[in-house]
Amino acid sequence: MEKEIINRVAQSKLITFNLEDYYPKGERKVLDIKDWLYEGFILREKEFRAHVEEHDWSNYQDAYVALQCSSDAIVPGWAFMLIASKLQPYAKKVIQGSLENLETALYQTVLDQLDVTEFTDKPVIIKGCSNKPVPENAYLMAVTKIQEVAKSVMYGEACSSVPLFKRKK
Numbered sequence: 001m002e003k004e005i006i007n008r009v010a011q012s013k014l015i016t017f018n019l020e021d022y023y024p025k026g027e028r029k030v031l032d033i034k035d036w037l038y039e040g041f042i043l044r045e046k047e048f049r050a051h052v053e054e055h056d057w058s059n060y061q062d063a064y065v066a067l068q069c070s071s072d073a074i075v076p077g078w079a080f081m082l083i084a085s086k087l088q089p090y091a092k093k094v095i096q097g098s099l100e101n102l103e104t105a106l107y108q109t110v111l112d113q114l115d116v117t118e119f120t121d122k123p124v125i126i127k128g129c130s131n132k133p134v135p136e137n138a139y140l141m142a143v144t145k146i147q148e149v150a151k152s153v154m155y156g157e158a159c160s161s162v163p164l165f166k167r168k169k
Contacts, residue, residue: 014158015119018127019134019142022114024106026092027063028099031083034071041073052082060090066102067094100135107138116149125154125161 034040036051065087069075084094095105124146126139139155147153147165154161 013122015122015124016127016158017119017124017142017146018130019107019138020127020130020132022107022110023132023134024064024110028066028102029060029063030066030068030099031060031087033067033069033075033079033083034073037069037071037073037075040071043073043075043079048079049082052086055086057086057090060087063091064102064106065091065094066099067096068098099133103133103135104137107135108141111138111141111145114145116146119146120149121151123152123154124150125156125158126164128156 036048038044038047067080067083080096087094093102093106093109095102126142126146143153143155143164147167150165151167152163153165154163156162
């Protein structure tokens with residue numbers, strides 16, 4: 001007689017938290033200002049402002065934008081502020097930095113607004129694999145937010161998880 005296989009994971013009270021489910025929808029764009037600088041290194045205000053005025057900002061409609069300068073130029077803060085002011089009517093969010101910095105900023109907003117009451121006194125596993133570009137910092141933000149209320153927090157998959165936090169009794 002064969003023994004019935006019981007799925008103990010499905011029967012457990014374990015809640016899976018998948019950061020990929022909270023991935024903000026929308027196009028991501030990088031605007032590199034290197035080509036707007038003289039020889040890629042020197043910001044000449046008059047020429048820079050001309051580039052800003054000639055640029056088609058509507059290309060960033062409903063996009064998330066990362067502003068950066070890929071050269072080693074020293075760019076004054078007002079330059080990025082000027083660009084952000086032009087992007088404001090079009091872009092959903094504008095940051096100065098890389099795409100990963102942008103993803104981190106997006107997840108910061110999402111996780112700051114996350115209602116974690118459903119995790120109260122429950123074991124939670126933060127899913128580790130994702131097909132979307134979830135930044136490493138999002139995992140750090142998630143564990144610190146969830147552990148405020150959860151009974152325990154793990155990382156990975158239910159079949160092979162790593163314990164991270166367990167509330168003391």
